[in-house]
Amino acid sequence: MTGSEVSPSFRLAYVPGVTPTKWVRIWNERLPDIPLTLVAVSAAEAFDVLRGGGADAGFVRLPVDRTDLSAIPLYTETTVVVVPKDHVVAAVDAVSAEDLADDIVLHPLDDTLAWERLPGRPANERPATTADAVEVVAAGVGVLVVPQSLARLHHRKDLTYRPVTDAPESRVALSWPEDATTDLVEDFIGIVRGRTVNSSRGRTPTPAQPKRKRPDTGGGPRQKSAAGKTAGKSPRSGSGGSKGGKRGKPRRRS
Incomplete structure (x- = not known):
């Protein structure tokens, strides 16, 4: 890694009253190499933090200005x-x-x-x-x-x-800058929406493993001989007569 490269990380803002513990735990299980940093913000400053790049996404309270921010409503509080x-x-x-x-x-x-x-x-x-x-x-x-x-x-x-x-009532939503919908933001959206780890809209699914060829156990159809004829049976076997022979006419008794 060169000096100009920065290790990937994800910053999640949250307003008072929101408990992001469950989603953080799932993130750490699925993406253990990408640290998630929590950023506590007030409800009033949450949107400025997102717009200013202080967090990649955040749990906020609606309404959200959809001019430059995306939002997914999550739940309504009593x-x-x-x-x-x-x-x-x-x-x-x-x-x-x-x-x-x-x-x-x-x-x-x-x-x-x-x-x-x-x-x-x-x-x-x-x-x-x-x-x-x-x-x-x-x-x-x-x-x-x-x-x-x-x-x-x-x-x-x-x-x-x-x-x-x-x-x-107050409604809580996940919000992020619309022009900064990164792969990591998509990962977190998938977690919040309850998608599985192999969801097509989450991280890249685990590639399917090729099917193994079943070994030939010899229990299938009859094998053919090298000549291409079914083995185990004479090609001209009759009902008990000698090989290649023909029955003659019965003699008349005198």
Whole structure:
């Protein structure tokens, strides 16, 4: 390898709440010689990282600008409200946005939900991050509506969460720059889509091995003699007469 050549590698960005462990494990099993590096990014900066070449692909939250980025939607998350454990919401299985009308609903600057109208009463100021908003909820000031994965990510023993049945949902997708759909990106797409290692759209399939010729065991049709006649039977064998002889006419008795 010359000094100008660079060993292949794959950089995978991911936003908070996404757990890429399963896909990374499959990558390491299939491509052990190509290291995969994880790049943690915020939801807001994920697209700039992809466009700037800071990652080859990334798990992001929709919507994605399809002008220069490709995306494959993967799954939709349940939306939940994070509340103190002694909050009235903790006593029910699920709530609606209307049930939060009397609560201060925090709206962090990195919110990933596309609200037409935020439920509840607004706070005096918006927390900078979801993590900051969780701390405010723990202090007993307001509640927070987020995708369930973020509630799990910022879990605290003094907080709990419940589904919000009519809140906007967050969708997670795999995205990459459209003009940089490399072979390694195709490999990772195949892994995410669940393709097998020999899939025609994944890495180059393992070539099929030629079939071996079955050895001649002698148990097939009768072998022919060198003269091309079937062996084991005289070409003019009769029903017991001498070789080449003919039966004469029977003599008349006197």
